[in-house]
Amino acid sequence: MNDALPRYEETLASYACKPSETRGRVFKEPETPNRSCYQRDRDRVIHSSSFRRLKHKTQVFVYHEGDHFRTRLTHSLEVAQIARSISRSMHLNEDLAEALALAHDLGHPPFGHIGESVLNDCMGGFDGFDHNAQALRLLTRLEHRYASFQGLNLTWETLEGLAKHNGPLTDAPIDPKNPPESLPFGFRDYLPENDLEIHTYASAEAQIAALADDIAYSSHDLDDGLRAGLFELSELKRIPVVMQLIDEVKWTYPDAPKDVTIHELVRRLINRMVADLMVESTKRIAALDPKIPDDIRNAGQPTISFGADMQQAVKELKAFLFDRMYRHYLVNRMGSKAKRVVTDLFNLYISEPECLPTEWSERAGERNSAETARVVADFIAGMTDRFAFREHAKLFDLNRVSL
Known part of the structure; x- marks a missing residue:
């Protein structure tokens, strides 16, 4: 193992996922001298054909509708940046958080959530379609890059985080050799060979990646919607936290052009959400007093979270975007x-x-x-x-x- 890795682990919280404590890969491989197991996971995701295809997959706007609108690729990179920053500040494993952020949207079909909904309808009589389960399927079955195994042979922690980044999939432990029919196909197909303990929460790093996704798409979809002219700044009055930030920008930079005002709003919104997440999560960690990663998994509730007021603000922002952007006639x-x-x-x-x-x-x-x-x-x-x-x-x- 790289001599720098033990020194790096010394900087991590006791409940962070450490490379030396990984549960490993389904197919055993020798470690590399210059990268941790989670760095290798991240690199394998980046070099996958599934990741490259995100360049031309819809976030909200189809690829040809404008060069400056987000795609699944640029969105994933933005999620990764936010996840890394939060993880580093909280002394968690930023490489694992980054790997999860980069992989979280790999299972999306073309045309975003509309494409997923239609494909699920088409698969109605054939076990349905779920983009989270499809991401797991891609990384464990469909990517063919190695002679020794199917998929990318990622670590248990990365696959666990991908499966459970939105929370437990079942209320109680299951027999992984006989998964319940209620689970999406991709999970049922994979769990018999690798128990991901889907009844628990995921690691703190996976929870960070999930909320980094919320931060990125809420703020950046707001950015894209404003720049596309789907709605105006004045229409955001129904969301107090956003209007507060707009007033702050206009007071500080009264003569700023519209595009600069939008950018200043978005960066302040991201900062506000990140700061709130770190304050609330620090409180929850102090109350839980976790000693190892499994203490986070078995906490019975999310350990990484927004505070109540920010949760409401995010809910209001999502509702606004759903009404004024995702259901816009264009x-x-x-x-x-x-x-x-x-x-x-x-x-x-x-x-x-x-x-x-x-x-x-x-x-x-x-x-x-x-x-x-x-x-x-x-x-x-x-x-x-x-x-x-x-x-x-x-x-x-x-x-x-x-x-």
């Missing part, structure tokens, strides 16, 4: 196209799996079977927005000769 129009593209592709592929690329059609079973449906869902979920549009045009534009 977003709805693109969503309508996305629904048709995903539905058309799914129905064609499941009924004619021979139209899938060879490496995918070879995995399929009989037409309209559950086996074929899962292959089709895996294929569509891996598409970027632009690839889905192109594939749809190739298959449904009868005047197009070239395939």
Whole structure:
């Protein structure tokens, strides 16, 4: 092991996840001399084809609607930056938090949450579709980069954090060899070979990554919505914390142009949310007095959290964005196209799996079977927005000769 790693671990809290204490990987591998196990996890995520495809996957706006709007890739990078900063300040393992932040959206299909909803409807008779379970499936099954194993062979802590970053998946312990039918398919398929203890909370690092996601998409979707002209600063009066920050910016910089005002608002909003999270989480940690990472997992409630007032503010901001941005008619129009593209592709592929690329059609079973449906869902979920549009045009534009 790198001599610097023990010194690094000395800077971490007792309840942080430490590389020397990892529960390891399903497929044993020798450690590297210059990187910790969590750094290797992060690097494997970054070098995966699934991560590269996030560049052309929708956050809110489809890729071609503007070069400055967020994509799943830029969003994931922003989440990682916030997660690292918080973890470092709280003496937690920033490499693990970063790996989780970079991986958290890998399972999203094209066209964002609309694409996920439609694909879940298409899979209604075949165990459904869930983007969190799909991320686990990608990292353990579908990525093919190594000769010795399927997936990326990430550590237990990274896979656990990915599965449980939003909280426990069950109320009580389960038999991992016989997972309940209520769990999404990707979890049921994987748990028999690696018990992720889905009845407990995840590590503090995973909880940080989850709230960094909330901070990033709430503030940055607000930024994108303002810059796209979907709503104006004056319409944010219903959210007290945001209006307070707007007044602060306008008082400090009365002559600032609109784009600078928006940036100053967003950076202050991020800072306010991060500061609140750290204050509340520090209180909870002091009350819990954890000694090891499992004390965080078994706390019975989140240890990393916003305070009550900020929780309400985040709830109000999400409600505003849902009403004024995610359901804006311009977003709805693109969503309508996305629904048709995903539905058309799914129905064609499941009924004619021979139209899938060879490496995918070879995995399929009989037409309209559950086996074929899962292959089709895996294929569509891996598409970027632009690839889905192109594939749809190739298959449904009868005047197009070239395939």
